[in-house]
Amino acid sequence: MSDEIRLIEVKEDILADNTEMAKKLQEDLRKEKTFLLNLMASPGAGKTSLVIQTIRKLKEKLAIGVMEADIDSMVDAEKVAKEGVPAIQIRTGGFCHMDATMVKTGLDAMDIKNLDLVILENVGNLVCPAEFDTGAIKNAMILSVPEGDDKPLKYPLMFTVCHAMVINKIDYLGLSDFDVQKCKDHVLKLNPDIKIFEVSCRTGEGIDEWVEWLYDEVKTL
Amino acid sequence: MHELPVINSILKVVLKHAVDNNVKKVMAVHLQVGELSDLEDKWMQQYFDHLAKGGIAEGAKLKIERTPVVMKCTECGHSYVADLKKDKKLMCPECGSGKNTLVSGREYFIKNLEAI
Numbered sequence: 001m002s003d004e005i006r007l008i009e010v011k012e013d014i015l016a017d018n019t020e021m022a023k024k025l026q027e028d029l030r031k032e033k034t035f036l037l038n039l040m041a042s043p044g045a046g047k048t049s050l051v052i053q054t055i056r057k058l059k060e061k062l063a064i065g066v067m068e069a070d071i072d073s074m075v076d077a078e079k080v081a082k083e084g085v086p087a088i089q090i091r092t093g094g095f096c097h098m099d100a101t102m103v104k105t106g107l108d109a110m111d112i113k114n115l116d117l118v119i120l121e122n123v124g125n126l127v128c129p130a131e132f133d134t135g136a137i138k139n140a141m142i143l144s145v146p147e148g149d150d151k152p153l154k155y156p157l158m159f160t161v162c163h164a165m166v167i168n169k170i171d172y173l174g175l176s177d178f179d180v181q182k183c184k185d186h187v188l189k190l191n192p193d194i195k196i197f198e199v200s201c202r203t204g205e206g207i208d209e210w211v212e213w214l215y216d217e218v219k220t221l
Numbered sequence: 222m223h224e225l226p227v228i229n230s231i232l233k234v235v236l237k238h239a240v241d242n243n244v245k246k247v248m249a250v251h252l253q254v255g256e257l258s259d260l261e262d263k264w265m266q267q268y269f270d271h272l273a274k275g276g277i278a279e280g281a282k283l284k285i286e287r288t289p290v291v292m293k294c295t296e297c298g299h300s301y302v303a304d305l306k307k308d309k310k311l312m313c314p315e316c317g318s319g320k321n322t323l324v325s326g327r328e329y330f331i332k333n334l335e336a337i
Contacts, residue, residue: 008242008334014230015329096223127259128223131327156305157257160323189310192319 025135
């Protein structure tokens with residue numbers, strides 16, 4: 001054969017495998033009646049704090065498990081386990097997001113038959129986790145006041161894929177030029193169906209509304 | 222931020238098709254990358270060069286074409302191209318509804334390979 005350049009048709013989407021796996025995982029979760037919440041945010045936005053507040057409000061009503069994903073360390077799972085719920089830590093070993101296969105491995109290590117709600121605390125960043133379906137029933141993200149109200153403009157995909165958004169650290173509003181209405185306007189332009197909650201994990205303000213939404217979602221699965 | 226896993230997946234697909242087609246050397250990879258991807262062409266190429274070293278795809282050029290964000294109106298079913306980076310309310314040009322779902326714009330689609 002000569003060394004002529006040939007054109008070889010490929011037509012493959014590299015995310016297709018993950019999307020397929022995520023779909024399958026979601027079907028399994030619906031069958032088991034286990035609600036998987038994929039919680040995303042920047043580092044320090046308050047993911048673990050919100051998880052802990054949520055557990056405290058709901059652990060009498062729902063059987064909850066937590067999957068903590070971090071590039072390294074066990075600190076989050078240890079904190080959550082102190083609240084008396086099963087928690088596993090997934091070390092992604094440098095990966096900046098969780099994909100459906102990793103989530104499946106985590107769920108297989110948990111007794112999901114006996115859990116109503118599993119919260120996946122995704123790796124802290126607003127970019128990569130938004131690109132990979134995890135199989136979660138619902139996606140939620142936290143934006144904290146110190147991060148600024150312009151984040152929906154910088155990371156539109158994150159705000160597009162989420163069903164709920166929690167604006168955390170509202171107790172800092174007086175110290176910041178964060179404009180809640182402006183932020184909400186940006187987000188609603190991208191995603192008119194998103195539910196927005198204003199909370200402070202530190203003072204407990206607004207947590208009830210968030211928990212009520214989550215509880216209703218779990219119950220209607 | 223996640224160049225490594227993304228490029229690794231692309232390379233795996235490229236090598237699979239190259240082997241299936243008895244290719245001696247991959248010269249170029251035609252990719253369609255959604256506008257919602259934050260990956261820059263220059264860095265994608267650098268990661269590819271690094272990962273492909275020593276194999277039949279070493280030195281292959283990534284020819285990247287950006288594909289637009291397409292939304293589908295949940296009210297009337299019309300599909301339309303959207304610019305999410307502009308701070309403008311997304312509205313269906315047909316019926317004016319703001320309710321929509323994302324159809325495409327986040328893909329990493331490998332169209333074809335140029336190879337000898």
